[in-house]
Structure formats: C-alpha cells, structure tokens
C-alpha cells in the first residue's frame with residue numbers, strides 16, 4: 001500500500017511551484033503529473049504553445065515546453081517524487097484521502113494526508129474545419145498570451161465569443177491589429193454592461209452579431225480567412241483575418257472531483273476560501289486554473305501554487321502537533 005504525506009495532482013506552473021515550496025520545506029511531495037490527462041501532455045497548457053514572453057525572469061522569452069521542463073527539473077532537484085500517471089478516481093470523504101490512478105482502479109488505493117489539486121483547465125474549441133491546421137498558426141485561445149506576436153501586427157483579427165473574456169481579449173487586440181471583429185452568435189453580448197460599453201465605444205472594433213463561424217482558411221501555413229455565416233440572412237462570406245481568437249469559455253479539469261464535498265461554482269471551477277488555497281475539505285487545497293476562471297496566467301497559477309504549498313505545510317505541521 002502506497003502512502004504519500006502530500007500528493008499533488010497536476011503538472012502545470014501551479015503544481016510545480018507547490019512542489020518546489022513543499023520539497024524545500026522538507027515535506028517530500030509526490031506529484032502525479034498525468035499521462036496526456038485531458039489531452040494535454042505533462043507540463044500542462046504551456047506545452048501547447050511556443051514563446052512565453054510575460055513570465056518574469058526571461059527577458060528574451062522562453063519556449064513553453066522548455067519553461068515547464070525547467071520547472072520539473074527544479075521540483076525534482078529539491079526532492080519531489082514525480083509519477084507519470086493520471087489520477088482517475090478520488091475519495092476525500094475520510095482521512096487519509098484515497099486516490100487511484102487509471103491503471104490501479106481495481107487495486108488498493110494510494111493514501112495521502114493532504115492533496116493539492118492543480119489539474120488546470122482547457123480552452124473550449126469549436127472543431128471547425130481547418131482549426132487543427134492553423135492552431136497556433138493564426139488561431140489561439142489566449143489573446144493576452146499570443147496577441148503581441150508579429151503575425152498579428154497591423155492585420156485584421158477576429159475574436160469569437162460574447163462574454164467578458166471575448167470583450168476583454170478583443171479590446172486588448174486593438175493594440176496590435178488593424179481592426180478587430182467580435183463574432184457573436186446571439187444578437188446580444190453576454191458580457192457585463194461596462195465591458196459591452198467599452199467594446200461599443202472602440203472604433204477599431206466591429207461586432208458581428210448573429211454570426212457563426214464555419215471554417216478556418218489559409219495558405220497551408222498561416223491562417224488568412226474565416227468563413228462566417230449571418231444566421232438571419234443566411235449569407236456566407238470569407239472574412240479576411242490573420243488572427244482568430246477563441247473566447248468561448250474554458251473547462252476546468254474537475255470531473256474526477258465532482259462527487260466530493262468540494263464547493264464548485266456554476267461552471268465547475270473549485271471555489272477556494274478567499275485569500276487562501278484551502279477548499280471546503282480540510283487538507284484539500286486547490287491552485288492554478290482549476291480554481292481561477294478570471295486571470296488564467298502562468299504567473300498567477302504559480303502564485304497560487306505557492307499559496308497552496310504554504311497552506312498545506314501549515315496544515316501538516318498543525319496536524320503533527322495535535
């Protein structure tokens with residue numbers, strides 16, 4: 001029977017920051033980094049992108065996979081045990097908590113005194129024809145991350161979605177693009193009224209309401225158009241754009257926790273107690289995108305991973321005193 005003092009589930013910036021802090025505090029954590037968990041390689045979302053230019057400490061930028069390899073190396077250097085398996089089942093109803101990996105579901109569970117959930121999230125996609133070809137070659141799900149790259153400079157761009165993220169991303173992109181189209185499937189924006197007003201007031205932005213996207217087109221290397229359809233008139237046309245940004249929501253990786261007595265918001269994100277990484281179950285902590293639907297950045301994930309480790313360390317030391 002395997003027992004871990006602290007188990008970290010996940011392998012993005014939140015998980016590795018938590019691991020580094022715990023390992024340096026001489027609490028040897030065990031990390032289950034996942035084996036293509038939720039379709040993403042160990043290392044998380046940053047392994048799906050090229051250069052990261054907004055993570056402090058890298059003035060010339062750093063490749064996303066390289067950054068995650070280095071975080072992993074740092075976790076291991078201080079004594080984190082990393083297991084390349086996906087946690088597929090948990091039971092947090094009593095202590096020690098129980099966990100199963102996808103290969104040991106019929107066997108005795110792994111037990112643990114405390115857990116840090118850092119399973120992240122993934123951007124929803126539309127699965128348009130051409131999407132796979134031009135993903136990260138003009139199509140992105142993060143304007144803040146990718147908007148500043150040269151291929152988008154002074155070019156027409158499009159954002160799909162009608163929520164706060166879509167509005168925020170469209171406004172952000174007006175700094176770089178010659179024009180930004182906001183493609184909204186309904187005849188109104190779901191976004192907050194302040195955001196909707198900002199979008200309406202922006203001269204570089206045009207909202208195409210009641211419009212759906214049909215196909216991403218390009219020259220085989222880079223995106224150069226999006227086929228759209230006006231659902232009222234049924235008119236289909238190609239919108240020439242060099243950049244296409246999806247802002248249609250994210251899915252937090254919380255499926256395996258859904259039967260636990262954790263607090264979730266209406267879209268499935270884990271709620272932590274404000275100002276902490278604690279959840280409603282003592283000994284279970286959450287960090288990174290799995291508990292953050294607003295900021296969703298590597299640096300904010302790393303920051304919350306640090307909080308989770310410090311909260312967890314306090315929990316473990318108080319337990320050993322009592």
Ligand code: FAD
Nearest residue numbers: 010011012013014034044045087120145288289296297298
């Ligand atoms: P994630 O990075 O989401 O990683 C969690 C990982 O844990 C999963 O991917 C998986 O490998 C593993 N896992 C999940 N479930 C399990 C399980 N059950 N068992 C074991 N392992 C599991 N942010 C920036 O700051 N700058 C950027 O330039 C930037 N560019 C981006 C570009 C793209 C294309 C994308 C998609 C995101 C980008 N981001 C960027 C956002 C950033 O990647 C995320 O905010 C950050 O990675 C979230 O970190 P996380 O630790 O919460 O987990």
Ligand code: NAP
Nearest residue numbers: 161162163164165166168185186190247248249250293294
């Ligand atoms: P969201 O509010 O769920 O909005 C998603 C948008 O994408 C909706 O307009 C939705 O259309 C559209 N959409 C979904 N699937 C689609 C599809 N298949 N095709 C076309 N459009 C599709 O998500 P979000 O904007 O990421 O916001 C998430 C949460 O974070 C919200 O609570 C938001 O307020 C908050 N947030 C706040 C800020 C801020 O305050 N600065 C910034 C970002 C996010 P429908 O409207 O038709 O469903």
